[in-house]
Amino acid sequence: MNRNTWIVAAIGAVVVAAIGLGIYFALPHPTQLTGDPWDYTILPSEAPKDWNLTRQGVITPHDVALESAERSLPITASLSLNNMEQLYYAKYQPPETSEYLDFSIQIITYKTDADAAAALAAGGPGAGWEKVGAATIGDESRVWHFVNVDPTISQNIYRVDFRFLNGVASVAMIGTAHVLPNADEPMRYARQILEKMRYKATPxxxxxxxxxxxxxxxxxxxxxxxxxxxxxxxxxxxxxxxxxxxxxxxxxxxxxxxxxxxxxxxxxxxxxxxxxxxxxxxxxxxxxxxxxxxxxxxxxxxxxxxxxxxxxxxxxxxxxxxxxxxxxxxxxxxxxxxxxxxxxxxxxxxxxxxxxxxxxxxxxxxxxxxxxxxxxxxxxxxxxxxxxxxxxxxxxxxxxxxxxxx
Structure with a gap:
């Protein structure tokens, strides 16, 4: 490669790096989530067409102290609630003719990033689930698939748990293998929640x-x-x-x-x-x-x-x-x-x-x-x-x- 070619290549690398830095600095870089957990949820207008929000609610440390949380959560209550500030949950019901069966969301904010990280590390759906390899969402994430032991049932259950700063979110979907062949769809909704956390960290x-x-x-x-x-x-x-x-x-x-x-x-x-x-x-x-x-x-x-x-x-x-x-x-x-x-x-x-x-x-x-x-x-x-x-x-x-x- 001659000298002029090196100069052109170097200039190109600088331009690419500058564009990359411009994109980086244009993105928000919050240090803490201070919004309410429901600020970050999937809204009815963002859910699949004709799906109905049938249940939602808030659980606070006061409620947890009264041992009322476990009875209210639509997603397996496996994530640690130590030092949590608020928990929001929502459940969508698809039309009766749909091949989807369930779509549930849970978002928890914690006092610190460390509390959220500890909660995610301690969490997990339990027996019968396997981890699925997938791209990381947020600061860290886990993708789970329920192992169906009955070969006559063509159905999948996927759950995505991820942490961003002091927040932990879970998205779970159930559907036939035809409409839910992999974790792509719940991961897409998880990314939507992540984007709201990133852009609406502070109300x-x-x-x-x-x-x-x-x-x-x-x-x-x-x-x-x-x-x-x-x-x-x-x-x-x-x-x-x-x-x-x-x-x-x-x-x-x-x-x-x-x-x-x-x-x-x-x-x-x-x-x-x-x-x-x-x-x-x-x-x-x-x-x-x-x-x-x-x-x-x-x-x-x-x-x-x-x-x-x-x-x-x-x-x-x-x-x-x-x-x-x-x-x-x-x-x-x-x-x-x-x-x-x-x-x-x-x-x-x-x-x-x-x-x-x-x-x-x-x-x-x-x-x-x-x-x-x-x-x-x-x-x-x-x-x-x-x-x-x-x-x-x-x-x-x-x-x-x-x-x-x-």
């Missing part, structure tokens, strides 16, 4: 709050442990309501145009909300009144913006606002009502509903508490008990907000 709303010198609002909402200390009756039973996943409420995505305009003008940075339900048996409900809790917190750039937002809140539309609400935070508004509705079978039920909205500095907090169906003789006492507990929860949330107010 956009956390970035907005940080820019406004406000904390992550998820950390100020009442935890299950805090709720248990405030509720005197079967208090450990409060759990995240799987029908309504906890979520951010970005100001620019609020459904009402007038609300978006007003709250943007008032300097609302963002908000976060959560529904919880008290899991009780029919017998336990007889001695318990409240069973549905909604809590939310919003952060504003200035305290006068938070006050303006509180003044504009509609509250419990079907109720009458209290002229002398209990004092919570800097300013409080409150509602309480007995609401009657007709069930699908034609029977009527009456619930007590209480709402407490309040301001603490640059924050606005809300608590809405709903009772179980009340008998005629319980209406007055049930409404009062429900309101009293709502005030306790609101006071607890106000204390959390006050602790982070700068």
């Amino acid at each position: 956009q709303e956390v970035k907005r709050l940080t820019a406004a010198r406000l904390p992550d609002l998820r950390k100020v909402l009442l935890t299950q442990d805090e709720i248990a200390k405030l509720d005197e009756k079967l208090s450990g039973r409060w759990q995240v309501d799987s029908r309504f996943m906890p979520q951010w409420t970005p100001t620019d995505q609020l459904s009402s145009p007038s609300a978006r305009e007003l709250l943007t003008r008032l300097g609302r940075a963002s908000g976060y909300q959560m529904f919880l339900v008290k899991a009780l048996s029919a017998e336990e409900k007889k001695d318990n009144i409240s069973e549905g809790l909604f809590q939310q917190a919003s952060g504003y750039k200035q305290a006068d913006g938070a006050q303006g937002a509180l003044n504009a809140m509609i509250g419990l539309e079907q109720g009458v606002e209290s002229p002398a609400p209990p004092q919570v935070g800097d300013k409080t508004r409150g509602w309480s009502a007995l609401l009657t509705s007709t069930q699908s079978d034609g029977t009527q039920i009456t619930l007590a509903v209480s709402e407490i909205d309040f301001q603490v500095g640059r924050f606005v907090g809300s608590i809405r508490l709903q009772s179980r169906p009340l008998a005629e003789a319980e209406l007055t006492s049930g409404q009062l008990e429900n309101l009293q507990l709502a005030v306790k929860f609101a006071t607890g949330l106000a204390i959390n907000l006050k602790a982070v107010e700068k």
Whole structure:
């Protein structure tokens, strides 16, 4: 090779290297997953056509302590839950005519990368499964295939477990050998989850709050442990309501145009909300009144913006606002009502509903508490008990907000 050829080759290598570095630096390189596990899941719009999301839920360390996790997981509960922060699970059901039988997802976030790595190392589906050689997904991964001992059944089960930073995800699929001949399809969904982890490691709303010198609002909402200390009756039973996943409420995505305009003008940075339900048996409900809790917190750039937002809140539309609400935070508004509705079978039920909205500095907090169906003789006492507990929860949330107010 002559000198000119060497020069051309060297220039080409430099150009290729520069392109490679450009691609590398263009990709996000997060150091920790700080989003909720369900931020990274496969959405119904991303699942196969006509598949239905039939089950999803959240399991927390509080739930694990109550030994409720094992009964709820659609994927074999073999991954270690030591030092986990949150676990999300989802199950999709294919159409009856489909050759697919199941599609399940599980995503767990841990306190540290080391905790996640230890969990993956300790995990495994157990007897009857074999490891499958495959390209690595994320920081490390395992691909499993269930060994079918009955030659008359043409069916495959594949499971992909992978770790990225402090998160561990599992994807499992069951189908006939015709539609699921290998692990390619569950691996494709695992890579989709990985991409979301990579690009959504830190929620956009956390970035907005940080820019406004406000904390992550998820950390100020009442935890299950805090709720248990405030509720005197079967208090450990409060759990995240799987029908309504906890979520951010970005100001620019609020459904009402007038609300978006007003709250943007008032300097609302963002908000976060959560529904919880008290899991009780029919017998336990007889001695318990409240069973549905909604809590939310919003952060504003200035305290006068938070006050303006509180003044504009509609509250419990079907109720009458209290002229002398209990004092919570800097300013409080409150509602309480007995609401009657007709069930699908034609029977009527009456619930007590209480709402407490309040301001603490640059924050606005809300608590809405709903009772179980009340008998005629319980209406007055049930409404009062429900309101009293709502005030306790609101006071607890106000204390959390006050602790982070700068």
